[in-house]
Amino acid sequence: MGVSISFISATPQELDRAESDPSWAGEFIYELYDGDTVGRPHGGPDKAWAGLQFLLDGAEMNLEFLMDGYVIREDGTLFGWSPEHVQAVARELNATPWERLAVHYDPERMTKEEVYPNMWRFNPEGELTWLEDGYEDLVGFFDAAAKGSYGAFMNFSF
Structure with missing residues (x-):
């Protein structure tokens, strides 16, 4: 098992509903991952998140997995990232070889x-x-989500 981070794109409406109804969000995310996600960007660093965070910090990049976004579930397992935040992260990642x-x-x-x-x-x-x-997957996710004008759900599982 282990500690992992994954992202799946979300519409602004889905993010709004998740923020107002966290129990709906948990079920919705489960269905997205369990169902057909074709056409919806998803992915992420999985268990490489802390190693990547170490490298991101060293490069003085403005991405911090455990601090960015906003809490949806109080247990700290689900966060929302606005479309604007996703676009900003995508720009920074795309500019960083x-x-x-x-x-x-x-x-x-x-x-x-x-x-x-x-x-x-x-x-x-x-x-x-x-x-x-892991970095290539992360860049790919944020690039595709930004191009689709999506926000994101970040799932932190442990």
């Missing part, structure tokens, strides 16, 4: 600081590739 993040990869420091999932010392080069794949 992977190489700008990769220079901040420090498996020794990440292990010492216990950056989740704290596996950096076992296969440092392989984990860097894993983070790159």
Whole structure:
């Protein structure tokens, strides 16, 4: 299992309803992930979120998974991101090549600081590739969601 973050695009109306009725939001998100999401951007960093956050912080980017968006479920498992926020993040991600993040990869420091999932010392080069794949997925999601004028639900599962 583990701690993971995923995104699925949301219309402004869905975000409004989720904010006013968090129990509806939980059921709706479950149906989206369980059902047919063709045509609706979804994805995210999954378990790579903390490693990517380490790199994003090193590159001084304005994306913070656990602080951005607004809380929908009080247990901290579901957040909403407005279409404007999604567009701003998409612009920043699209302007940031992977190489700008990769220079901040420090498996020794990440292990010492216990950056989740704290596996950096076992296969440092392989984990860097894993983070790159996670970043590409993240960029792809935000780009597609922004182009569709979507906001997003961010699901934080643990």
